[in-house]
Amino acid sequence: MKRRTFITSAATASAGIMATPPLWSGTDNSAPYQELKGNINHSACYWCYGSIPLERFLADLNSLGVKAIDLVGPEDWPLLKKYGIHASMCWGAEINLTDGWCDPQFHSQLIENYSAMIPKVAQAGYTNLICFSGSRRGMDDEEGLQHAATGLKQVLSLAERHGVILQMELLNSKIDHKDYMCDHTSWGVALCDALGSDHFKLLYDIYHMQIMEGDVIRTLETHHEYIGHYHTGGNPGRHEIDETQELFYPAIMKSIVKTGFKGYVAQEFIPSWEDKIAALNQGVRICDV
Template sequence: MCREGARLGLKGLDFVGPADWPLLKKYGLVAAMCSGTTGINHKENHAKAEPQLVENILRAAEAGWPNVIVTFAQRKGLSDEEGLENSVAFLKRVKNVAEDKGVTICLEVFNSKVDHPDAQADSTRWVVEICKRVESPRVKILYDIYHMQIMEGDIIRTIRNNIQYIGHFHTAGNPGRHEIDDTQELNYGAIARAIADLNFTGFIGHEYTPLRDPLKSLDQAITICDV
């Protein structure tokens, strides 16, 4: 995948484990999104999640990688305000490590209608509010366009209004989470142009399940977003 990704013009790959980082470097690629931790909206997860995230930030920094992902657990009866407060308290404790090491913590949004029932981080507003309260340039959003199309729509306006809080993007076609071509409803060419016009310098990661030849599909996705 590293060889073919480099051939197709990719700059990096998401979620490549440390064992394969030498391969990324061999082909001039970046580990664009590394593992961080999960479940920070629930206090009972903090004791395990905090050292795990700190370790992963340090590991990413040592390798020269820019981002780690943090995800949220299901609500399980937790109010949005309580989940938000728990997440903010957690991130305030670790943000100095991220700032010191130059690694961005990216908070992923999900849809709770189709793929992740009861997901708490299912709105842009909720995760933006976390970023505002944490007040760190190293705590941002992994804005998954597919997930937010399902929950909210209005993708380009939302990106424009919140670009200062976005650190990474994911794509996929909707419905189905497959190719981002004209078989689905999102205009990824227009979305990519809007992102480029905002001088975004991070990564757009393609996170979909192809229905046809994976490399040809990926090549097309790269072309669509190469604006």
């Protein structure tokens, strides 16, 4: 299941994913969960675990020592507070992944949505609110960037007053999100420069950017001041981040720590194991450098 489906229909995780046994030798998934080192602030994207009721998932996060969850809206925040889990990336103001800030026909609705959501995020005690460029629809990079900057400037002052950071996600346009505008780090960095605000950052999705441009460690070290959040995922396939895929996450996480990053790294792979929480535990331990 793609996140696009989850956003639009709140569908549960795909029932067609086949279970496979744990393969990473560095984690004993039958052993008690160990205390985390504290160098990485861990989170998990709930849409990947939508087949698990949220309350049970929050209890599972506590058992793993993970104190944050990504991609939840106001309707879920009271339950998060009950379990002491932080909303590390809020959503609910976006229209969808295709109708975004690079297209001025959506600015009116987006400005209304974000103007209503930003104060709610702040009042709940949270900081990060996701946003999307949307599809190109025939626009070139420069035109789309100018449109996005024009629209976002109309809500950035509100975000600044409330201490909220708008985070635009970098997504691949090759496999998962055809025609998406913000599909390269360079475009996102140019938008950050055009806006000139510490309250607009990039959500650097490692899975998506591996597909589009690779060179992950050099890119994040070069542009770390523009990055406010990270998502993980195994490539190819967007499953577990162990040795079954091409990225070596311990080295990536060490580079993130080296940059002085203090935000969150959220697991956003779709578990293929029957025990989804064991798969999440493995991903967290791999990234806990």
